[in-house]
Amino acid sequence: MTASSPTTPLLAIRGLRAAYGKIEALKGVDLEVGAGEIVALIGANGAGKSTLMMTVFGRPRARAGKIEYDGQDITDVPTHEIARLRIAQSPEGRRIFPRMSVAENLQMGADATDSSEADRASGLERIFTLFPRLKERMAQRGGTLSGGEQQMLAIGRALMSRPRLLMLDEPSLGLAPLIARQIFDAIRTLNRQDGLTVLIVEQNANHALKLAHRGYVMVNGLITLSGTGSELLQRPEIRAAYLEGGRRG
Amino acid sequence: MSANPAAAMQTSRAPGVAFILKKALISALVALVLFSLMIGVRTEAGSDGQLTYWTRFGDLAMMVATVFGGSIVVELLRQWWGPVGTVRIVPPQVTSALSLAGRLVAPVLLIFTFLVPVIFYNERYILDLGILVLTYVMLGWGLNVVVGLAGLLDLGYVAFYAVGAYSYALLAQSGIPYPHVSMVPPFVHVDFLQLGPWAFWVLLPVSGILAAFWGVLLGFPVLRLRGDYLAIVTLAFGEIIRLVLLNWQSVTGGPNGVSGIPRPTMFGIPLSPGDDGLAFKLGIEFSPTHRIVFLFYLILALALLTNWVTIRLRRLPIGRAWEALREDEVACRALGINTTTTKLTAFATGAMFGGLAGAFFATRQGFISPESFTFHESALVLAIVVLGGMGSQLGVALAALAMIGGFELFRGLDQYRMLVFGMAMVLLMIWRPRGLIGHRAPTVFLERNQAISSDLVKEGHG
Numbered sequence: 001m002t003a004s005s006p007t008t009p010l011l012a013i014r015g016l017r018a019a020y021g022k023i024e025a026l027k028g029v030d031l032e033v034g035a036g037e038i039v040a041l042i043g044a045n046g047a048g049k050s051t052l053m054m055t056v057f058g059r060p061r062a063r064a065g066k067i068e069y070d071g072q073d074i075t076d077v078p079t080h081e082i083a084r085l086r087i088a089q090s091p092e093g094r095r096i097f098p099r100m101s102v103a104e105n106l107q108m109g110a111d112a113t114d115s116s117e118a119d120r121a122s123g124l125e126r127i128f129t130l131f132p133r134l135k136e137r138m139a140q141r142g143g144t145l146s147g148g149e150q151q152m153l154a155i156g157r158a159l160m161s162r163p164r165l166l167m168l169d170e171p172s173l174g175l176a177p178l179i180a181r182q183i184f185d186a187i188r189t190l191n192r193q194d195g196l197t198v199l200i201v202e203q204n205a206n207h208a209l210k211l212a213h214r215g216y217v218m219v220n221g222l223i224t225l226s227g228t229g230s231e232l233l234q235r236p237e238i239r240a241a242y243l244e245g246g247r248r249g
Numbered sequence: 250m251s252a253n254p255a256a257a258m259q260t261s262r263a264p265g266v267a268f269i270l271k272k273a274l275i276s277a278l279v280a281l282v283l284f285s286l287m288i289g290v291r292t293e294a295g296s297d298g299q300l301t302y303w304t305r306f307g308d309l310a311m312m313v314a315t316v317f318g319g320s321i322v323v324e325l326l327r328q329w330w331g332p333v334g335t336v337r338i339v340p341p342q343v344t345s346a347l348s349l350a351g352r353l354v355a356p357v358l359l360i361f362t363f364l365v366p367v368i369f370y371n372e373r374y375i376l377d378l379g380i381l382v383l384t385y386v387m388l389g390w391g392l393n394v395v396v397g398l399a400g401l402l403d404l405g406y407v408a409f410y411a412v413g414a415y416s417y418a419l420l421a422q423s424g425i426p427y428p429h430v431s432m433v434p435p436f437v438h439v440d441f442l443q444l445g446p447w448a449f450w451v452l453l454p455v456s457g458i459l460a461a462f463w464g465v466l467l468g469f470p471v472l473r474l475r476g477d478y479l480a481i482v483t484l485a486f487g488e489i490i491r492l493v494l495l496n497w498q499s500v501t502g503g504p505n506g507v508s509g510i511p512r513p514t515m516f517g518i519p520l521s522p523g524d525d526g527l528a529f530k531l532g533i534e535f536s537p538t539h540r541i542v543f544l545f546y547l548i549l550a551l552a553l554l555t556n557w558v559t560i561r562l563r564r565l566p567i568g569r570a571w572e573a574l575r576e577d578e579v580a581c582r583a584l585g586i587n588t589t590t591t592k593l594t595a596f597a598t599g600a601m602f603g604g605l606a607g608a609f610f611a612t613r614q615g616f617i618s619p620e621s622f623t624f625h626e627s628a629l630v631l632a633i634v635v636l637g638g639m640g641s642q643l644g645v646a647l648a649a650l651a652m653i654g655g656f657e658l659f660r661g662l663d664q665y666r667m668l669v670f671g672m673a674m675v676l677l678m679i680w681r682p683r684g685l686i687g688h689r690a691p692t693v694f695l696e697r698n699q700a701i702s703s704d705l706v707k708e709g710h711g
Contacts, residue, residue, distance in 0.1 A: 057582070057583060059582065078587075079582050079585075080582065080585050080586060080587040080588070081585070082585065083583075083584055083585020084585055088584075089583045090583075091579060091580060091583045095577050095579060095580035095583070096577075096580070097572070097573050097576035097577055097580065098576060099572075099575075099576055099689060100569075100572055100573065100576060100691075101691040101693065103691065103693040104569060104572075104691060104692060104693045107566075107569060107693050108569055108570070108573050108581075108584055108586075109584055111566040111569060111570060111584070111586070112584055112585030112586050112587075113585060139691060141689075157584070158584075161584070161585065
């Protein structure tokens, strides 16, 4: 199934402000993610992309504005309860548990959402078809995996909570192009086959916008541009800033 | 790479031996040069102030031979534990035999421990030492929950040991207080329920619960702290408890401590020489050793309970959450783990075992004072956990045996004991930076129980 325009936004962020001490990272952000969509959020370093993702999870807490998920206001919901609403997050830098085995890492994803044994088994099955490599690595410690495998594990761990909305923070960071493409392919598969809604934060604008149905561009804590993925890819300012800026400058 | 691993082993063995011999020879040569003047020739001022000297070539030869042999042993050990690529000159049969021996260590040790009171029935010293070692094994396993699994560095663990000991000692003497309403002023009295011979069995869980309560109390203010900051606060907490015990004279007896603490009973039957004693009821002759043997099995049971609960908890989501918390707190939150309750349960569980051990300590000693609960104890238990390999149950048990038993073993060395001890610890940390048993057993299995070779799990940041 392919979703087109957002009819019912699964995640709606309105006028969101957040700060670290006195430094304001989000200065009133509006963003919508429709059910079944892939939405990319692109921007330079320090634009506030990761902060936006973390604020949805309540760390840091929003200073102003509103976060709605599935029609419910979750702005003040405690961090540990947000995963129960079937929002999963693969945080920046992967953050897998290095001394625990791959199998334990995956189980951790399911622990917080009161999953039954059957849920866990079917979750594992799905992850193994997406990332067959993880199956071979089940008994190995997380820290011994390669970067790409760790990213697969981080996404797999997030999927174990059977999310409706998956938020990915820079899944291609530090990966070889071939591995990055595998990761993006897996995200596309999850969206098409499982109807999973995805919010992806990326610096790799080209890849992300080709993958996404819609995209947002963030500069200095504000959304400056939005549109469909292909629209944004055509915009000269996007091309200049994020795609071929190095060559022109 | 050769298709036949056995052939590869054969061909690569020769250079390995030559390399080791060469290295040992060089070490021996260096030792010869160094020691020929230091040991080979002994000089001294004679009776008239002239220089006298004599040679000690026998000692010199012995030193050089020791260095030669030691160098070979060290090199063999290094290859043993070395990275995957190194040529292994230890034959695979020996390796597999050793790995079998490694798997048998725990059961053999357990069976031996069960038999200790039988074998050493007449050796009071060994039984007492065994009880002491087992007490520290239990404390080590308890602290292992907090430090080894949850990764919360606790330098004040002795506080819970003290809470358990004083809870038992004070409540056993006064009885359990309960309010009693009456018609005459002040209407509510506090009465004390005397427990008699059952005191220990009723108060053992009470001590554990009270200690767990104090664990939570310590946990709350330090929820946001980690690492060094947490260590300092827990250190202070341990001292606060000790100072309160020392200064609250009216309740704790201050520096005089609490004496006359009731001895444990065999489920209500006292281990005394009288007509109601166990020996009389069984129709055997009374011996004070009965109580020692009983205490031995009691602490063994308590320690095994600690171990069993820890192993069970590790397989449950809460135990997994503890370990995940040690690895990465941010990731835990992102996965929806409630880090507050996870930390508090770790503190409470660890503290509870400390409290149970404390109650045992009190009933065994019959007398407790704040002097038994100094920072030194916390440091010792922490050293046991770190030496054992954080998170490994067998490692902690071995470390407790080595630390407490070794301490007794070197009693003859007097003031040099600490020196030997410190050197042993430094050497151990150089060779096994992750503790005796640094490898962590996985708790989730896919199809079959796959042992992970330590070759696969070296990360380099130990």
